[in-house]
Amino acid sequence: MLTLDAITIENGGYAVQADLTIAPGQRVAVIGPSGAGKSTLLGGIAGFLPVPHGRILWRDAEITASTPGQRPVAMLFQDGNLFPHLTLAQNVGLGLRPDLRLSPEQRAQVDAALTRVGLSGLGARKPAALSGGQQSRAALARVLVQSRDILLLDEPFAALGPALKADMLDLVAEVCADTGATLLMVSHDPTDARRICSHAVLVADGQAHPPVETATLLNDPPPALRAYLGQDGLP
Numbered sequence: 615m616l617t618l619d620a621i622t623i624e625n626g627g628y629a630v631q632a633d634l635t636i637a638p639g640q641r642v643a644v645i646g647p648s649g650a651g652k653s654t655l656l657g658g659i660a661g662f663l664p665v666p667h668g669r670i671l672w673r674d675a676e677i678t679a680s681t682p683g684q685r686p687v688a689m690l691f692q693d694g695n696l697f698p699h700l701t702l703a704q705n706v707g708l709g710l711r712p713d714l715r716l717s718p719e720q721r722a723q724v725d726a727a728l729t730r731v732g733l734s735g736l737g738a739r740k741p742a743a744l745s746g747g748q749q750s751r752a753a754l755a756r757v758l759v760q761s762r763d764i765l766l767l768d769e770p771f772a773a774l775g776p777a778l779k780a781d782m783l784d785l786v787a788e789v790c791a792d793t794g795a796t797l798l799m800v801s802h803d804p805t806d807a808r809r810i811c812s813h814a815v816l817v818a819d820g821q822a823h824p825p826v827e828t829a830t831l832l833n834d835p836p837p838a839l840r841a842y843l844g845q846d847g848l849p
């Protein structure tokens with residue numbers, strides 16, 4: 615269980631409050647108006663932003679004061695996930711050791727992660743020699759190799775076309791099912807949430823609400839979400 619026990623997360627002058635729990639292995643979309651604090655929520659869970667009030671717990675152990683590296687969390691951002699001067703294998707290896715002094719076992723883990731995301735044999739390539747979809751897969755492999763319990767994805771596939779994005783979302787769902795990882799994924803596209811997230815957290819007006827079933831939330835959105843989604847259900 616991921617427990618956000620009456621927390622406040624600070625992001626500059628902005629604050630987001632949350633008092634909710636997320637079940638292990640659950641896939642949860644984080645949705646809400648632009649600027650409402652979705653990235654702030656993920657940043658607080660990851661340990662990148664201060665949480666001056668409340669407690670964050672994972673499986674009953676408090677992690678509020680833990681550094682990002684000590685938390686059971688791996689995070690994938692929209693941009694800047696790959697270093698252009700490093701090969702794919704090195705980029706993925708960074709998830710295991712920042713100095714890249716990998717043991718043979720760790721190299722095998724990198725190869726396995728690349729294979730899992732469909733990039734077998736491409737480890738020696740640099741990111742520029744890959745398509746956008748392949749780059750997204752490599753970034754996902756780096757998150758995978760970390761074997762963390764919680765995956766935080768902040769609009770990671772927004773730059774991809776619809777078909778590639780759907781492939782990546784399905785891959786994320788498969789990986790979460792394989793590993794039992796708990797997923798929180800920020801997305802501006804409600805179809806992403808419907809595709810792979812059983813539950814959704816609405817972030818609006820500085821408040822992250824407890825998760826509810828995605829279909830329930832999107833089929834009958836509260837006013838703050840309805841205004842954002844518009845009549846056709848898209849932002």
Ligand SMILES: Nc1ncnc2c1ncn2[C@@H]1O[C@H](COP(=O)(O)OP(=O)(O)OP(=O)(O)O)[C@@H](O)[C@H]1O
Pocket residue numbers: 625626627628646647648649650651652653654655817
């Ligand atoms: N460094 C900062 N200093 C002050 N305010 C900030 C800072 N970073 C973000 N904010 C503010 O915090 C609020 C929440 O930002 P956040 O990025 O979490 O929203 P979001 O819901 O992820 O938005 P979007 O959907 O547009 O990405 C915004 O109103 C933003 O202006």
